[in-house]
Amino acid sequence: MPESIAALQRGNVVRAMRLVRLDFASETIRVHQAAGPLRTADGSVWSGLGELGQISDIDRAVVPSNGGPTLTLSGVDPGLIAKTLSASSEVKGRPVRIFDQHYDDEMQLLDAPFAIFAGLMDRMSIQDQGDAATITVTTVTLLHNRRRSPFGYLNAASQRRLYPGDGGADQISRLVQANEKWPGY
Known part of the structure; x- marks a missing residue:
């Protein structure tokens, strides 16, 4: 990460945001944890989730005991519930990658995104709160079958x-x- 390291050596503030790439069977979805669209160095456009999206802690063990991180999207329109429940063929065993993207105080991107997790989507669940829903995607590491x-x-x-x-x-x-x-x- 030459640009990030150079910025740190100059005494600049370097921040990181998480990017998530979900490769569903029908399409690839790219999201990040800030607001608005984000275009990375490779030309990919990532949609912003803001406070609606969360990523659980990422266990760095070779074969984590708890599988992989859990991805949560809150405030979803309840009309998507039926589509999500019927999407097991869209989700099960499909690749998911989580990246760190470094940037400075002016939101200028430093370097390309750096992959910190690669795994597979396991299952998708929904919690309905009436006017909005929460969709949760559980993941497993690429080595989950070693057990x-x-x-x-x-x-x-x-x-x-x-x-x-x-x-x-x-x-x-x-x-x-x-x-x-x-x-x-």
Whole structure:
């Protein structure tokens, strides 16, 4: 971050705002936590949420125990509730990225956005308060499947369930920590 570091070395104030890129199945949405649109160095336009959007703390562990950060949007029109509830195919397993964008006191951008989290959207929920609603998107890290049991997806039963009659995974459990002798022709 040469511009940010140079500004700090000159004694200038450097601030950071969070940018969130949500890659839904039908479209990509870019939002930031200030008001109004923001154009970054790569030409992307990010919509401002102001006080309506919140991001929970980001756990920096390799495999966080609580999944990933939670994104919340308050004050949503209740007319969007039905659309959001039917959007599981739009959300589940789709990429989400959170960036820090540095800027100075005059809101001049310093450097390009710096990615601080990359993960997948897990599920979307809604809390209806009558005249407005709150939409919450939970995320997981890219390594969230590391906690699954060994052979959780690659075993004979799973293979036969996906492809009836296929015995290609029958020998996997026998071959773990083993040396297979190849035939000599």
